[in-house]
Amino acid sequence: MKTPLxxxxxxxxxxxxxxxxxxxxxxxxxxxxxxxxxxxxxxxxVLWLDKTLKEKIAGILDHNYSGLRIRYWQQDKKSAWVLDxxxxxxxxxxxIVINDGKIEQLKILAFRESRGWEVRHDFFTGQFKQASLKxxxxxxxxxxxxxxxxxxxxxxSKLARIALLLDQQIQ
Numbered sequence: 001m002k003t004p005l006x007x008x009x010x011x012x013x014x015x016x017x018x019x020x021x022x023x024x025x026x027x028x029x030x031x032x033x034x035x036x037x038x039x040x041x042x043x044x045x046v047l048w049l050d051k052t053l054k055e056k057i058a059g060i061l062d063h064n065y066s067g068l069r070i071r072y073w074q075q076d077k078k079s080a081w082v083l084d085x086x087x088x089x090x091x092x093x094x095x096i097v098i099n100d101g102k103i104e105q106l107k108i109l110a111f112r113e114s115r116g117w118e119v120r121h122d123f124f125t126g127q128f129k130q131a132s133l134k135x136x137x138x139x140x141x142x143x144x145x146x147x148x149x150x151x152x153x154x155x156x157s158k159l160a161r162i163a164l165l166l167d168q169q170i171q
Contacts, residue, residue, distance in 0.1 A: 023111040026120060029082040032095040032109055033073055036080045044071050047166060060137055060161045061085065074170060078104070081163040085155040087113045092155050096163035101171070103128045106160055116152030124153075133164035 033041045046069045049057070057065045073080045078099045084091040090112035097105040106128040108120035118124060124146060131141040139161060145153050 023113055023117050025110045027095070027107065027109050029093070029095065029109055032082065032107060033080055036078075036095070036097050036105070037073065037075060041080075042073050042075045044073055045170075046071055047170060053165075053169060056137065056165060057162055060158050060165065070166060072166065072170065077101075077171065079163075079167045079170060081166060082109065083159045083162060085159050087111075087116055087152040087155045089113065092119070092152060092159070094156060094159045096160060098163055098167040101132050101164070101167065103131045103160060103164065105129070106156070108156070111152075113152065116146070116149035118146050118149050119152045119156050125156075128160050131160065131164075133161060133168065137161060137165065139164075 027035075048069045049065070049067065054065055070081070070083070078097065081096045081098070082093065083096065084093050086092070091110075092108065092112070093110040095105075095107045095109050096103060106125045108125065111117045111120055124144075127141065127143050128139075131139045131143075134140050139157065143153065143157050
């Protein structure tokens with residue numbers, strides 16, 4: 001192989017390889033909760049889902065939610081949630097902090113898809129700060145899409161809406 005072709009080959013392998021490994025676990029849920037509550041997290045609580053709440057969640061997800069309960073952490077008006085939703089084929093795990101009815105922080109904890117991992121970056125997750133839920137279960141802020149990551153963007157937006165809905169139930 002000639003030298004220029006070797007260089008092109010190496011560059012292509014490096015670029016495609018970095019994309020293939022862009023997914024993964026970025027932060028363990030327990031570390032996220034510790035960070036949110038300054039290493040002194042409250043005891044985890046459980047929100048049992050009644051029929052009405054499950055229907056609202058299903059309306060956001062566009063599919064049924066199979067769980068019976070969701071674990072959360074709460075201190076005063078601040079709650080933290082670790083939620084999963086399928087992007088294209090695999091779950092995306094997000095940690096979401098709600099404070100006084102608005103998103104304080106949204107962080108992608110694990111991303112398992114081969115595409116769409118850009119949703120983990122601050123330029124995307126920062127859009128959710130201070131978002132709240134309108135009466136129609138939509139966010140009160142417009143979230144910009146990322147080209148090539150549409151399904152991941154939708155999944156993360158759904159998780160944000162669900163966290164806000166769940167926070168309303170416990171406040």
